[in-house]
Amino acid sequence: MDAVILAAGKGERLRPLTENRPKPLLPIAGKPILEHIIEKIYDKVDNIYVVVKYKREKIIEHFNNYDKIVFLNQGDLEGTGEALLTAENYISDEFIVINGDIVFEDSLDEILNYDYAIAVKKVNNPENFGVFLVDEKNNIIDLEEKPKFPKSNLINAGIYKLKRDIFKYLKEIPISERGEKELTDAIKLLIKEKEVKAIELKGYWNDIGYPWSLLEANKYFLDKIETKIDGEIEENVVIKGKVIIEKGAKIRANSVIEGPAIIKSGAIVGPLAYIRPYTVLMENTFVGNSSEVKGSIIMRNTKIPHLSYVGDSIIGENCNFGCNTITANLRFDNKPVKVNIKGKRVESVRKLGVIMGDNVKTGVQVSFMPGVKVGSNCWIGANCLIDRDVEKNSFIYKKDSLIIKKLQ
Amino acid sequence: MDAVILAAGKGERLRPLTENRPKPLLPIAGKPILEHIIEKIYDKVDNIYVVVKYKREKIIEHFNNYDKIVFLNQGDLEGTGEALLTAENYISDEFIVINGDIVFEDSLDEILNYDYAIAVKKVNNPENFGVFLVDEKNNIIDLEEKPKFPKSNLINAGIYKLKRDIFKYLKEIPISERGEKELTDAIKLLIKEKEVKAIELKGYWNDIGYPWSLLEANKYFLDKIETKIDGEIEENVVIKGKVIIEKGAKIRANSVIEGPAIIKSGAIVGPLAYIRPYTVLMENTFVGNSSEVKGSIIMRNTKIPHLSYVGDSIIGENCNFGCNTITANLRFDNKPVKVNIKGKRVESVRKLGVIMGDNVKTGVQVSFMPGVKVGSNCWIGANCLIDRDVEKNSFIYKKDSLIIKKLQ
Amino acid sequence: MDAVILAAGKGERLRPLTENRPKPLLPIAGKPILEHIIEKIYDKVDNIYVVVKYKREKIIEHFNNYDKIVFLNQGDLEGTGEALLTAENYISDEFIVINGDIVFEDSLDEILNYDYAIAVKKVNNPENFGVFLVDEKNNIIDLEEKPKFPKSNLINAGIYKLKRDIFKYLKEIPISERGEKELTDAIKLLIKEKEVKAIELKGYWNDIGYPWSLLEANKYFLDKIETKIDGEIEENVVIKGKVIIEKGAKIRANSVIEGPAIIKSGAIVGPLAYIRPYTVLMENTFVGNSSEVKGSIIMRNTKIPHLSYVGDSIIGENCNFGCNTITANLRFDNKPVKVNIKGKRVESVRKLGVIMGDNVKTGVQVSFMPGVKVGSNCWIGANCLIDRDVEKNSFIYKKDSLIIKKLQ
Structure with a gap:
């Protein structure tokens, strides 16, 4: 056969x-x-x-x-x-x-x-x-x-x-x-x-x-995993639910992990980070201080160092998130998030974050609206709210008018 | 009698x-x-x-x-x-x-x-x-x-x-x-x-x-409470001062609570959240990861899930705060915050945050200037800085001009 | 002699x-x-x-x-x-x-x-x-x-x-x-x-x-210190590396300190704060909840209360940072950050944050681009992204156009 x-x-x-x-x-x-x-x-x-x-x-x-x-x-x-x-x-x-x-x-x-x-x-x-x-x-x-x-x-x-x-x-x-x-x-x-x-x-x-099918299948198979913790766990880390932490991964002090979740070799979580159910952190990823990842797939070498939230998202390889990068994942009207698929607006699911390619860099205080797609190799400037799809190799930023007055 | x-x-x-x-x-x-x-x-x-x-x-x-x-x-x-x-x-x-x-x-x-x-x-x-x-x-x-x-x-x-x-x-x-x-x-x-x-x-x-009288009286009576902890306390939670945590409330891992504070039945705090003195979390509220509440009254069913700060504020029922919703509560000039009361600007107190009705939803990275009032049922779009009162049933948002260039 | x-x-x-x-x-x-x-x-x-x-x-x-x-x-x-x-x-x-x-x-x-x-x-x-x-x-x-x-x-x-x-x-x-x-x-x-x-x-x-020479020398001499912890350490604090915490300093609950670092008398860290290597917190400084300081000198009486990130920066005395003040410290193109020195653009180092004078106040959700200099006594309004040097005694803010619609 x-x-x-x-x-x-x-x-x-x-x-x-x-x-x-x-x-x-x-x-x-x-x-x-x-x-x-x-x-x-x-x-x-x-x-x-x-x-x-x-x-x-x-x-x-x-x-x-x-x-x-x-x-x-x-x-x-x-x-x-x-x-x-x-x-x-x-x-x-x-x-x-x-x-x-x-x-x-x-x-x-x-x-x-x-x-x-x-x-x-x-x-x-x-x-x-x-x-x-x-x-x-x-x-x-x-x-x-x-x-x-x-x-x-x-x-x-x-x-x-x-x-x-x-x-x-x-x-x-x-x-x-x-x-x-x-x-x-x-x-x-x-x-x-x-x-x-x-x-x-x-x-x-x-x-x-569809991209969200990947998250759905990920969720399904994460519910089947059995706990296996071979990585390094620092002080005051709290782990709940079924979690796989591979050898070579490190959970740093005072972090909280809620399974089901998989944290692969070379990944670093924390200190003071929060991993929520249905998250997979692939090899050599980093989720740092006060950051939270939920229901998401973070591919290899991607760094989410501080004060960021990634929910119901798929993030490609080698991305680097500026401090305080935030994904929105829910509409005010609670309707399914719409996503552009080959030129058409397609209804996805109620909670969906960002779908991002590889090598994307975000500046500080960047945010993404639900269901936005960001192509590979983009730079997203500080303080931008990305409310539309971004083609690969784009540099997107804004110039606010600032008012300057003299004090005294 | x-x-x-x-x-x-x-x-x-x-x-x-x-x-x-x-x-x-x-x-x-x-x-x-x-x-x-x-x-x-x-x-x-x-x-x-x-x-x-x-x-x-x-x-x-x-x-x-x-x-x-x-x-x-x-x-x-x-x-x-x-x-x-x-x-x-x-x-x-x-x-x-x-x-x-x-x-x-x-x-x-x-x-x-x-x-x-x-x-x-x-x-x-x-x-x-x-x-x-x-x-x-x-x-x-x-x-x-x-x-x-x-x-x-x-x-x-x-x-x-x-x-x-x-x-x-x-x-x-x-x-x-x-x-x-x-x-x-x-x-x-x-x-x-x-x-x-x-x-x-x-x-x-x-x-x-006035709205701030409510916070003042709240402060006074919180100073009179006696500690009574009947709720569930997870690992590495640190509690200081006089705190009432009702049965059915849960303080999740690695959170810090500083009394005097009251956390009522069904409320969830954390993980990794910070409750500061003179806070009351009413029934079924949620204050999550890296969020901080201080000197505030949070009414029933309101959710503050992540990376938010609520200080010296009163928040109505059934509100939902997007990630990184921040209240400012202090003027640069340290003067008393002014609030519109029945059409007049009234001096309140030195530290005052937002006064919010019921059923308000905020997007990610929303902020409020001190003393702003937000009516019930409003939607506040992502990345908005709210520097004025908002009437009930309003949808408020902004459209930044983004500059897009091709890289390479 | x-x-x-x-x-x-x-x-x-x-x-x-x-x-x-x-x-x-x-x-x-x-x-x-x-x-x-x-x-x-x-x-x-x-x-x-x-x-x-x-x-x-x-x-x-x-x-x-x-x-x-x-x-x-x-x-x-x-x-x-x-x-x-x-x-x-x-x-x-x-x-x-x-x-x-x-x-x-x-x-x-x-x-x-x-x-x-x-x-x-x-x-x-x-x-x-x-x-x-x-x-x-x-x-x-x-x-x-x-x-x-x-x-x-x-x-x-x-x-x-x-x-x-x-x-x-x-x-x-x-x-x-x-x-x-x-x-x-x-x-x-x-x-x-x-x-x-x-x-x-x-x-x-x-x-x-140059300003960054100060950070370089600071780094060099921090590598020579020996651990000496005389301050108060609260519950679940994790300290790694060589750290000097002077008498009269306090590390509050659930914080993480990574040396080499010096925390001087009267300084308060946390709860839930993160101090990273090559940081010096001078007397009476405060770094609070979910804030992170790395490779920086924070001078006396400066307060960084919540949800902020300060990296590779020098911050003067008596500054007060609004919630969620963020310094960027790295260019997208990884080139050395440029700084204005006596009227000329000078290449500094790959990672450099903000250089700030004394008595500066920032509003909530303020951010600074790498290498920006902010003169003393400035007020930086909420939600501003500071992408240029700011002269002393300036008040800088912005007025976004907000769109308001009636719901229902």
Whole structure:
């Protein structure tokens, strides 16, 4: 049994988080989506073919030491079908195909029992997904992409058990208008000739469609962690709830940590800092004096040194927050925060902070309105209230008029 | 012996605190002014007639379980005389009449010994009160309302021991120009025919004329409390001075509490919060990380979650403060803070913060200049400096011009 | 053996720190530069003549109780030569002359062995100093002031061992164009007739040429202190590193102190405050809740009560910081911070905060850009971002346009 993981996409809806990394590398509960997938299947397969393209060097660097993994580079042609074709020359007859940007709890044991099977999930909004129609034996009899009027609430969960003859169909299907070969087009041919089972996934599943999906999945998996404190804990630190503090991390004096939370190696918290539930501090981060982080993912090397609040936010790598940088995460009217996704205003969740790329520097007393996106490499000048999205490589500041009078 | 408490007024000088409640319900040292009064007399009288009108449902709700209390609704006619007349059909021959918006320390034992007596206080500014002239036997011989040139420094403290024949005089006096019947007009007739003693009240007395009077009285009564800690105290909490922490309150880790202070049931402090002397946190309030409250009254359900400072302020119910909401409470020139009271600028005290109604929401990094009043139900946008009074139901915000340049 | 200390100058490059005090009174590691000098020589000389002029009353007040010190007032004529001449009528035949604005580690034992000797230091930028040329016996053979093309890297360290015949040369030299008599002009005559040794100073030496030199020297001498905790330490205080906490100082509950640091008598820290390395809190200062001070000198009576950050800054006496006053101390581009020194932009160091005079008051939520200088007696209005130098006696504020809408 082999596996193919499709990890070539650009993840545009996840911008700016995907400006410098592919979506499968986004961290959930302290490790990349792709690592979650690989852990699920590592002991069940002989080889894992990871099909890469966008920012592939980052994936290769991260998974370099895994013996079973072979990286395959998708060529100019786009699409999941084309991605799978990349593996044709390597793969054994039995294999599982997994989208590289999903997280799930199911063991995959059931789906591996079939020649042909596709994982499905029941959802309330099938119109946003690929929708399956199945017969009374759970064989798939139809498949529609994002139908206006879905015929069922069973959606394609992005996990397929296949055999090599899928390649025949992949070659038959045409290249789509947008120049892609879609795996689902081949599936449509497959279901006409073979029994393809719809296997409902057990437990949690999330395709990380939006930035806030990352926070939602992070929350889900943080609720599953068990306490493990290997880092250095200074005086008067109070820790509550389930917390992982890795070796090499340090919680400085008089800080308070409330789990579930993960604090990774090299991270420093405090003194006098406050980490609240559903926070992940990645490697070498720093959250200092009187700062508070809640429900957020803080990526590597980012520094939040003093008097700052980061809530329900995702902050990229190598950011540096000036003293008293504050994220707002709630509207006055309590309605869902709206976020610009590929040009459209999309309703997210009731509490959402800032979505920030890498290498952003903020000045002192900067604040962000809920749901704002800040591209990588920006400088945000002191005392600015950022109430709109900021494109990458921007320097944004303000010049207040000051009135000067002579005293006496 | 019966009692009549006059609790029908609007308390306009106490706006916005009285927008949603009558003045007798304003809390001092954790309970309403009216409750302080009732406790003083409850064991000394048979019935307590509380004359209500403005927002009377709030008074009735609060004191519903007191057996001796009968609520009487003052009709269309205004004035303290009319209020007392409301009780005519119920009251016994001996009774005490107390303004419902005063606080005092005196036991009232002495005044109850007389047929007719009125409590007086010596003050330095009698011109703002009703002023008595007394003879060598302490019988009142004259009464003037807010005289330009007071004949004494003995003022009417708002507590009268009377008998039923006062009703005769109340019926004789005319309705004033502003359509009211004043109890003091009847007193003027009474002193011509009866011996009416001026009884000087012992101890503290305050008629809560202004918002800052509430803070002053709060301070006075907090100095009298005895420590009683029934709430939950987490790790590394440091408590100094006299503090009442009610059952159901929680002081979270690494916080510091300096009394005198009262923290009522359901209130949460911290972690890492700082409560300073002369603070009252009413039921279900929250003062969180790195926040500091000093010399302030925070009413029920109000949340001050992070990095905020509230000093010498009164904050209504159900308010929610964005991160880093700051009250200024001191002028650069150290002069008394000025406050708008019924259209006039009135000098208050050297340190005064914000006077805020109910249901106010502030954004992140909001600040208030000393002595500002904010009406109920307002939204104060992020990063605003509020340097003027804000009417209720206002949404106030700003739009800074931001300069955006491309880096590199 | 006598000593003369030249302490008459205005220290213009150190403005605004020298607006109200002469440069020799600027504190390094908790005591004035001049006190460092006097301690070095007190046991080695019979009399110390301190030549004063600018703000001399402050020097006299500080050193009033030292038996060996005689204050001499320099007259109208300016210059170091004129200053030394002031001592002519008092001084014995053997004496050492020291500039009153330098700090150094050398014991001076070696230089005292000679009839005529001048201390020198090797530096990388001799063009900014007086430069000596010496022969193979270390006798000085030439002296140039700030030469464009220095003939050596040995500079005048401002310490001279002389005998009374220097007065003869001082009288011979003319008054310079700017109306001063320079000691170095007399030295030029001296070296023609006498052997004048160049003695290289051992250890650290700094002539405190700029405000940031004060921080640099402060850092150097703080690294030499030994822990001595005589003040009051409340509950849950965590102290790390070498710290001097004088008797009469108080560290309040749950604070964190990281040395090297000096906290002087009467200073109060906390509760919940954070003092970081290379901080000196002078007498009667206050650093309160959630405030952080790092790498800074805070002079007497200055108050930083809440939610503030002061980094790499020098703050004068009697300042009062409004809640949430924040100093920025780093440029986005990581280049050295530039500071205006006598009309020129001078590159300082990578991290530099604010340089502030005495009696400055800031409102709430004030911030300062790196390297800004604020003159004495200023008021800085709430919410201002100070991005330029502020002259003394200024009141600076802003008036934001606020938009007000009715809700509902």
